Structure formats: structure tokens, C-alpha cells
Amino acid sequence: MTDNGYEPKIVAFLCNWCTFTAADLAGTSRIKYQPNIRIIKVMCSSRVDPVFILKALLDGADGVLIGGCAPGDCHYSKGNFYARRKVALAKTLAQNMGLDTDRIRLSWIPASEGPKFAGVVNEFTEKIKKIGANPAGQEVFI
Amino acid sequence: METFIxxxxxxxxxxxxxxDKRETAGVAAMAKLPSGNKAAYTLFTDKKSAENSIPFFPAMPVNAAKAVSKFTRxxxxxxxxxxxxxxCELRALTELVKIKQAGLDNLLLISFDCGGVFPFKEISISDEEKLKSYVDAFKNGKNCEGIRPVCAACxxxxPKENQADIVISLIGRKPHDPLVMSFPTEKGKNTAKALGIDLPDKTHTSPVAPSTAVESLFKEREEKEKKLKEKIKTGFADTGGLVSMFDRCISCHACSYVCPICYCKNCYFDSQTFEYFSESYFIRMGEKGALRLPVDRTLFHVGRLSHMGLSCVACGMCEDACPVNIPVSQIxxxxxxxxxxxxxxxPGKDLNExxxxxxxxxxxxxxxxx
Structure with a gap:
């Protein structure tokens, strides 16, 4: 917990085959990481419609993490390449519509890398804590 | 570059x-309505009634690509x-063909230089003064006062080569003069032959020089486009800006109904996904202490942009339809x-892309x- 007690809420869309499995591994390996993420499991990172990311931000999520298999290692062979394009679209729209793109992160985390998963979550949480609360969360008329 | 003749x-x-000569089954173009003042996109199957057509009338009651989509889907x-x-209708049509919402078989596509269209509510056939200044501006390669903001910045x-079978050059010319045309495709060339128009490969046909008016109109619009984009970007400076850009929205979704690219019969934003138990409104509200109803109004626009923005041809239909004057198409x-x-x-550049x-x-x- 930081000095001001601000605890961000981060929505994490994790692919079933790699990043979610990595999260599972981090848990079974008893690796501690920041408890700020709310995980939503998707079968593939390409399932994440840019709308999901933008809706999370508009509804006040302080950060959105999208986790998928490393390029070339996708369970469906090319899903993560499509995911990257979708995240690029969401980030571009966010950037041009007054939302902070630093709140969106796309990471490739293989199934065997529990420590990497914990590292990404910690790093991202720290970053969001520095940026502060999402102003959309305080907008009544959004 | 195709030569114009x-x-x-x-x-x-x-x-x-x-x-008469091409034995075409029908012609679709803008036409005078019986009430006399407005025009509508109309399909004619006989020569006599086609005399009512006014293909260059500067209004767009429907993006014709949407009409073609319904006609051929x-x-x-x-x-x-x-x-x-x-x-822009041609570009929208190309996008619709890509998503299998329209077919091009047995269509003879005719396009022409566009001087822009007026907002539909603001133009009538009897509005002679306005129409005269439109024709004059067109002839001189200038924007006409009062056309849609996105048209003035387009x-x-x-029309790009190979998008249409027949291209009519209008800028710098008068719409009632004999037409200066090019025939980029095989289908277009065959039509020219059937109509007895000599193509430039014949020695006695000399091509018509391109008009300098095109260049000057392009420059004016490029400048306008830059300013328009700057204005919109300033509006979206931060989250507060995003909220105020759409805060007049009454959630009628008319912009999506008239959009040629928004083809979904059941819009995602009208679906059950966006219906919630009342309890979840309290959760969503968090510590705000108040919440505008119904919810997801801003999301509709941001989300719609993510669904069709990559194919947006900036035709301006959405802004025309907006009852509360949000600059939707400029956004x-x-x-x-x-x-x-x-x-x-x-979008609309290449069917194979x-x-x-x-x-x-x-x-x-x-x-x-x-």
C-alpha cells in the first residue's frame, strides 16, 4: 500500500493457454504479487474486442492488462498477432479520445513463467499507482 | 492516369x-420527388421515368452504398x-463488398467528381440561388458555402481509377455541358463502345486536358481538413473533453442506422450485453454519488468507432442524421x-486489401x- 492508501483496480484479460496458466503457476509456486488485478479468463487474447478495453476504462478501471502467448507460440498459432492489432486499435482510439494509453498494457507471458507474470503485475500496478486514479471513474455524466 | 475525353x-x-444502346436493365441515381422539393436515390427501369433523374443533385438522403448493399446482398x-x-459512396461500397454485404456482379458503376453535398434538411430543388452558387463554386474549383463540414474538408x-467503370469529370466544368469522361475498366470501355464514344486510342480523338480547378479545390480542402482535425483533437484533450463531446447525445443511435459501414442487423450496443440488474448500477456508481441514465452513452460512440472507424469513409451521413448536432462525422x-x-x-482504396x-x-x- 502506498502512502495515500490508493489501491488501483486493474482488469486483466488473460489467455487460457499461456498467461492464465502462468498466473496459476505463480499461485501454486507461492509467488506473491500485488492483489490489484481482477482476472478475466479468455480462450485467446484475440478474443479481447477493443470495446472490452475501452469499456473497462470508461467504467473507471485504473488499468487494463491483456496477456497472451509469446509471438510464434500461440495455442491457435496466430491469435496473438490479431490481438496485437486489436490492442493497437484500442490504444490509438484511447489516445485520441482523451483516455490515457499508459493504462493499457499488452504482455506476452508464456505458461511456464510464473515469476514473469508476478513481475509484470507488480510493475504495472506500481506504474498505475504513480499515474493515479482514472478520472473516468469520477465522471457522473460519462 | 486514365485519359478523359x-x-x-x-x-x-x-x-x-x-x-437504348447498352440495353441496361436499370439506372439508379438521385431523382426529383413528386412533392417537388426534395430528391431521393431511385432505381429506374425505363427511359421515360429516368428523365426525372438528377444524378448530380448535391444531397445525400442515403449513402448509396447502403442502397446498393440492400439491392445486391x-x-x-x-x-x-x-x-x-x-x-465516398464508392469507397463505402468497396468496404461493404469486403465484408460480404454487397456484390458487384452486373453493376455498372458510374462515379463523378464530388463538390460535396448539403445537409439534407438544408437543400431543396427550388433553392435556385444555393444551387447556382454550388455550380459556380464547382466550376471555379472552390468550396460552396453551406455544404457538410466533412465534405468541405474532403x-x-x-473517384480513383478502377473504383468505377465510368468516371465523369465535373470540377472546372459545367454539369449541363457535354460530359467529359474516362472509362478505366473493361466494362466501362465496352460501354463507351456501345454508346459510340470514341476511345483515345482512335487517332481523331484528342484527350481533354485535366482542369486546374481540381488542384485549387484540393488545396482549399486540404487546409480545411487540417483545421477540422485540429478542432476535434482539441475537443478530446482529456477525459472531461471526451465526456463533453458526447454529452448532448440522446442515445437514439440514428448515426449507426444511417452509417453505410454499420451493417450489423442487431447492433452489439443494442444487445442484452448492455442490460444490467439495477444492483449493478450501484456497483458501477462506486463513490461517484450520481450516475447519468441510461448508461453506456459515451461507450456507444467510442465502441462504434472501434467497430467501424477503420472503414469510415467520412461520408457525413451520421452528422446529417444527428438530432442534437453532435459533429459525429467530423469526430x-x-x-x-x-x-x-x-x-x-x-478504406475503399482497394478491393483486394x-x-x-x-x-x-x-x-x-x-x-x-x-
């Missing part, structure tokens, strides 16, 4: 000739139909083009990772 036919003679017509489309007003043009630039994609979200390359967009 003088067809020695006026627009009405040209339409009559399509019926189930099956293409069994006989040839000639359709007049403005360049630099893609000349979609500005932000859509930013998104298109990321994927180096120009894949939609950005349906293709990828293995090494690209690395700046968007981690």
Missing part, C-alpha cells in the same frame, strides 16, 4: 443512351444495372483516420507491446 453527350443524353441482379455513386473528391473522420494510419489502411483486423504481419506494431 469529351463524350459529346449531356447527362440526360448519356442516361438515355445507356438504356441476397443476390446480384440478373441483368446489368448502372448506378451513380459519389466517390480531399478524396475525385469519426478525425479519429478514424488516426486509427487507419496505424495500419496504413485507406484485407481489413486491418483480419490480417497481420509477424513483425509489426511492437511499440504497442509491454
Amino acid at each position: 469529351n463524350s459529346r453527350m449531356t447527362i440526360s443524353e448519356f442516361i438515355a443512351a445507356i438504356f 441476397q443476390a446480384s441482379p440478373s441483368k446489368e444495372v448502372a448506378m451513380f455513386l459519389r466517390p 480531399t478524396k473528391f475525385v 469519426f473522420k478525425t479519429i478514424g483516420s488516426e486509427a487507419q494510419a496505424v495500419f496504413d489502411y485507406i 484485407a481489413l486491418p483486423l483480419l490480417t497481420y504481419s509477424e513483425s509489426e506494431l511492437e511499440t504497442f507491446e509491454d
Whole structure:
């Protein structure tokens, strides 16, 4: 917990085959990481419609993490390449519509890398804590 | 670059000739309505009633690509139909063909330089003064006062090669003079032959020089486009800006109904996904202490942009339909083009170019990772 007690809420869309499995591994390996993420499991990172990311931000999520298999290692062979394009679209729209793109992160985390998963979550949480609360969360008329 | 030649036919003679000599089953173009003041996009199957057509009338009650989509979605017509489309309508049609919402078989696509259209509510056939200043501005390669803001800032007003079978050059000319045309496709060339128009390969036909008016109109609009984009971007400076840009929205969703690219019969934003138990409103409200109802109003626009922004041709239909005067098409043009630039994609440019979200390359967009 930081000095001001601000605890961000981060929505994490994790692919079933790699990043979610990595999260599972981090848990079974008893690796501690920041408890700020709310995980939503998707079968593939390409399932994440840019709308999901933008809706999370508009509804006040302080950060959105999208986790998928490393390029070339996708369970469906090319899903993560499509995911990257979708995240690029969401980030571009966010950037041009007054939302902070630093709140969106796309990471490739293989199934065997529990420590990497914990590292990404910690790093991202720290970053969001520095940026502060999402102003959309305080907008009544959004 | 296709060469333009003088067809020695006026627009009405040209339409009559399509019926007589090309044996076309129909012609679709703007036409006078019986009430006398407004015009509508209309399909004619006989020469006599086609005399009511006014293909260059500067109004767009429907984006013709949407009309073509409805006309061809189930099956293409069994006989040839000639359709007049403005360049943005043609680009929208290309996008619709890509998503299998329209077919091009048996269509003879005719396009022309576009001077823009007036907001539909603001133009009547009896409005002679306005129409005269439109024709004058067009002749001189200038923007006419009062056209849609996105039209005044549109630099893609000349139909690109191979988008249409027949291209009519209008800028710098008078619409009632004999038409100056080019025939980029095989189908177009065959039509020229059938109509008895000599193509430039014949020695006695000399091509018509391109008009300098095109250049001056392009410059004026490029400047306008820059200013329009700057204005919109300033509006979206921060989250508060985003909220105020759409705060007048009454959630009628008319913008999506008139949009040629929004083809979904059941819009995602009208679906059950966005219906919640009342309890969840309290959760969503958090510590705000108040919440505007119904919810997801801003999301509709941001989400719609993510669904169709990459294919947005900036035709301006959405803004025309908006009952509360949100500059919808200026917003979609500005932000859509930013998104298109990321994927180096120009909607409507090439039928064979894949939609950005349906293709990828293995090494690209690395700046968007981690």
C-alpha cells in the first residue's frame, strides 16, 4: 500500500493457454504479487474486442492488462498477432479520445513463467499507482 | 492516369443512351420527388421515368452504398444495372463488398467528381440561388458555402481509377455541358463502345486536358481538413473533453442506422450485453454519488468507432442524421483516420486489401507491446 492508501483496480484479460496458466503457476509456486488485478479468463487474447478495453476504462478501471502467448507460440498459432492489432486499435482510439494509453498494457507471458507474470503485475500496478486514479471513474455524466 | 475525353453527350443524353444502346436493365441515381422539393436515390427501369433523374443533385438522403448493399446482398441482379455513386459512396461500397454485404456482379458503376453535398434538411430543388452558387463554386474549383463540414474538408473528391467503370469529370466544368469522361475498366470501355464514344486510342480523338480547378479545390480542402482535425483533437484533450463531446447525445443511435459501414442487423450496443440488474448500477456508481441514465452513452460512440472507424469513409451521413448536432462525422473522420494510419489502411482504396483486423504481419506494431 502506498502512502495515500490508493489501491488501483486493474482488469486483466488473460489467455487460457499461456498467461492464465502462468498466473496459476505463480499461485501454486507461492509467488506473491500485488492483489490489484481482477482476472478475466479468455480462450485467446484475440478474443479481447477493443470495446472490452475501452469499456473497462470508461467504467473507471485504473488499468487494463491483456496477456497472451509469446509471438510464434500461440495455442491457435496466430491469435496473438490479431490481438496485437486489436490492442493497437484500442490504444490509438484511447489516445485520441482523451483516455490515457499508459493504462493499457499488452504482455506476452508464456505458461511456464510464473515469476514473469508476478513481475509484470507488480510493475504495472506500481506504474498505475504513480499515474493515479482514472478520472473516468469520477465522471457522473460519462 | 486514365485519359478523359469529351463524350459529346449531356447527362440526360448519356442516361438515355445507356438504356437504348447498352440495353441496361436499370439506372439508379438521385431523382426529383413528386412533392417537388426534395430528391431521393431511385432505381429506374425505363427511359421515360429516368428523365426525372438528377444524378448530380448535391444531397445525400442515403449513402448509396447502403442502397446498393440492400439491392445486391441476397443476390446480384440478373441483368446489368448502372448506378451513380459519389466517390465516398464508392469507397463505402468497396468496404461493404469486403465484408460480404454487397456484390458487384452486373453493376455498372458510374462515379463523378464530388463538390460535396448539403445537409439534407438544408437543400431543396427550388433553392435556385444555393444551387447556382454550388455550380459556380464547382466550376471555379472552390468550396460552396453551406455544404457538410466533412465534405468541405474532403480531399478524396475525385473517384480513383478502377473504383468505377465510368468516371465523369465535373470540377472546372459545367454539369449541363457535354460530359467529359474516362472509362478505366473493361466494362466501362465496352460501354463507351456501345454508346459510340470514341476511345483515345482512335487517332481523331484528342484527350481533354485535366482542369486546374481540381488542384485549387484540393488545396482549399486540404487546409480545411487540417483545421477540422485540429478542432476535434482539441475537443478530446482529456477525459472531461471526451465526456463533453458526447454529452448532448440522446442515445437514439440514428448515426449507426444511417452509417453505410454499420451493417450489423442487431447492433452489439443494442444487445442484452448492455442490460444490467439495477444492483449493478450501484456497483458501477462506486463513490461517484450520481450516475447519468441510461448508461453506456459515451461507450456507444467510442465502441462504434472501434467497430467501424477503420472503414469510415467520412461520408457525413451520421452528422446529417444527428438530432442534437453532435459533429459525429467530423469526430469519426478525425479519429478514424488516426486509427487507419496505424495500419496504413485507406478504406475503399482497394478491393483486394484485407481489413486491418483480419490480417497481420509477424513483425509489426511492437511499440504497442509491454
